[in-house]
Every structure is written in C-alpha cells, then in structure tokens.
Amino acid sequence: MKLEKKELCGKNVFFIKKKNRFSMYAHKKKIGEIALNENGSVVKMSAYNKKYVKNMIFFINTHKELVIEDIKGFPLKHNFLSELKERLTPDTLLHYAILANSTSLARYAIEREAKLTRETFINAAIYSTQLVEIHFKDNLDFIEEAMEAAFEHKNYTNIRILAKKTKNLEKYIEMCNKEEKYQVIKKELIKAFIKRRSNEK
DSSP states (O other): OOGGGEEEOSTTEEEEEETTEEEEEETTEEEEEEEEOTTSOEEEEEESSGGGHHHHHHHHHHOTTOOEEEEETOOOOHHHHHHHTTTSOHHHHHHHHHHTTOHHHHHHHHHTTOOOOHHHHHHHHHHOHHHHHHHHHTTOSOHHHHHHHHHHTTOHHHHHHHHTTOSOHHHHHHHHTTOGGGHHHHHHHHHHHHHHHHHHO
C-alpha cells in the first residue's frame, strides 16, 4: 500500500487510486471500492459497510471530473441516491430510483426527461405501485410482461392493479392454481373476469 497516494476522506478513512479503481480503507482494512471502466468512468460503487457510504458519496462528489455511468453495488436507499441525483443521467437515476422504490426520485428523473421503457415498467411492477400508475399514464404497452413480473415476485397490490388492464385474465387465474398463496388473488381475478365479461355483453 503506497500511503503517499492516499486521499483522506473522513476520520481514518482514505482512498487509494489503483489502475482501474479507487479502493476505500478504514485504517488498513479495505471497506469499499469505486470501479472504473477503460474510459475512466465510474461503473460500480460498493461500500462493504453502510456506515462508510457517506464517505464514498463525499469522495465521488468531490471529484466532479469523474463521469458516473453506473453505480452497481451501491446501497439502494433514497437518502443515498438523493446525494448523487445530480451526477447520474436521468435514465440511470430512474432505474435505481425504481429499485429503491423512491417515487420522488423517479419523478425527478422523469422531469429531467428519463424515458419510461419496458424495463422500467417491469421493475415498477416488482417494486412500486405508484410507479406502475405513472407508467399507465404514459400508455406503455407492456402490461403482460409487467403482470408476469408482479406474479413472479408476489407483488399482490400490483397484480390487482395490472389485472384491470391485462387481456389474459384466464391465464393468470390458471397460474393462481399452482400456488396456495395466490388463492385470494385468484378470487379477485375471477371477479374481474366476470365483470369484464358482463360489460362486454
């Protein structure tokens, strides 16, 4: 460890620049890493203990010259992501805001012209009811993929919401037969199916 290259970043916390990364240490113990790609852009940020995340954020925000392409490994909490929101592209911020179930950050990313896509809709179906509603307003046509994702991850609230839009209620009623936990949802889907049929007459 070449101590002359270390950069202090908090009490007893410092970073050392290596070939394609900045390694973060507390005393002599490695506690995190910021990985760079061949262009020198940040593609991964991981702190092995959440109490050092603030040190990492301070370091990355001090180094404005670093372009952040991705933050794989970064703790997905609203307060941590909020500290980086100006440094991330709108699409990257939206992606991680959905995974963190942060509606306010997702809205902020959309205001900055982040694109709602198949991927963001599917992630919203897994993690966030409010963000599913935002995708509805944008008239995205990935209802079936979103419904399957909500089923797979047992997001019952989103299953109920997406059932109003899906064209394949029979398919999901059949899927409910395969698992005991889906019986309450099955009853709701059957009611929705009957109501839809009666409205079609």
